[in-house]
Amino acid sequence: MTSRLVNGDVDLWLDEKVFHLPTLETENVFPEQPELKGMQRALKAGQVRTRQRRGKSTGNRISRETWAAVPMIEHGLALGAIQITRKKGPEFKQAELDLLERLAGAVVVSLIASHRVAVERFRLNQLNLVREVSAQIANVLNVNELASRVTELIQQTFHYYYVALFTLQDGSSSLRFRSSAVPTASRKARAPRKGKRKTVVTMEVELGQGLVGQAAAEGERILVNDVRQDPRYRFIDNLPETCSEVVLPLKMGERVLGVLDIQSDQPNAFHPNDLLILSALADTIARAVEGARLYSDLRRRADQLALIAEVSKSVSSSLELKTLMNNVAALTHDRFGYLYVHLF
Structure with missing residues (x-):
């Protein structure tokens, strides 16, 4: 559209981190930083930048290259940039620069609207997960089967690095591993960074040991945005990419029935909205575990x-x-x- 309104070769760059949905892994289309100098200067200045170059003479004529770059900014946040290049000129007129700014503004509005729709859909899928988990485990009377379904559903919806469920028997000093789920090559847009991941990663956890054991012992949620900074974190060889972790106790009243352990390969991965959904899931899972135990x-x-x-x-x-x-x-x-x- 831009090339039809303003003559020249059009290049677009977007900062994909701004539009990245929580915990969703996708291949980047654009580089982390714009490669064209015009875009870099426009983003640094926060306004339109243009430049004209004089090239080598060809006969009696002098070839000219000129470009104009405009940043796309919303409330001080740089979303991307547009650059139009004319290898043989002519210079950009003020009316063309004004039009380019208006086009950039229209693109910003469209990008923000599209991103909001995508975020709303993502959150709706998360809310639907609570209902889906409740429906799928309502009649599951085997704890192992229940744990397998729950961990798979959470991993597939949130795209977390690792999801596991443990149970705790009254009077026991150790947690019993029930099931876990991790991404596989078929579910991920990119291949694992550090070798092939196992489908099941089990852990033996004593009460009070590590983040999982402490959450079970205290009956309180533990959230760590950077596991490297927390001395309670236990490094697991099969989970080398863990960056952040949240452990939610499964409780009925004051009784702890187990824990839901969720790990991400991104720091600060757990948005407050995610934690609300996960807490609701933990309550649902706790009721299902108690029902399965009673049965x-x-x-x-x-x-x-x-x-x-x-x-x-x-x-x-x-x-x-x-x-x-x-x-x-x-x-x-x-x-x-x-x-x-x-x-x-």
């Missing part, structure tokens, strides 16, 4: 009662002690899956 306890109690009934039946049908003991041991092994069952 497991009820199922186990039912199996115990069924075992008692079968043992009673076996006792009434067998008068030989050895046969009776073998039947009880076999029933106990089958019902509860114990590796060994001995009766003395």
Whole structure:
């Protein structure tokens, strides 16, 4: 559009960091800094810059190259720049420079509007995640399956570097790893920077050990924007790119049922809106874990009662002690899956 209104070769540069959605990894289209000197000068000055060069003479004519660059700035924040180059002239008239400024202003308005729409959609997807997690785990009665679904959904929606879920049994001194999710080459726009990432990264954590263990011990959220500056952080060989981390306890009342551990390969990665969504997710997950545990306890109690009934039946049908003991041991092994069952 610019080239149709103002004659010349048009170059555009955008500062993609300004438009980057939280935690979303994409390939950059533009370099981190503009390569054209005209753009650099315009951005530094904060206004239109133009220059005319006299080139080598060709016969009786002198070839001229001139350019005009205009920054795209919104409330003091540089979004990008536009430069028009004329290799053989002529010079830019004031009317053309004014038009170029107005075009840059229109582009800024369009960019801001598009970015706001993109951010709103991104946040809507995050909110939908809470509903989706609730729907998917509502009828999941196995904690391991529940943890696998939750970690995958969070990682795929937020694009975090690492998501893991741990549970804590009453009276236990260690957390039990349940499931984790990390990006894979097929899900990422770029290949991993430091070798191939494993699909599952497990961690053994004692209560009070590291960020995960401390969050479980205290029952409070821990947010670290730069893990290199926090002595509580435990470096994990399989997660070398972690830069920031948040650990959310899974609580029912004052009881800690486990923790949700989320790591990012970017510093200061957790926006306040992200933390609100993650806290809501942690509450939802805690209720689901408690429900799964209650079901497991009820199922186990039912199996115990069924075992008692079968043992009673076996006792009434067998008068030989050895046969009776073998039947009880076999029933106990089958019902509860114990590796060994001995009766003395």
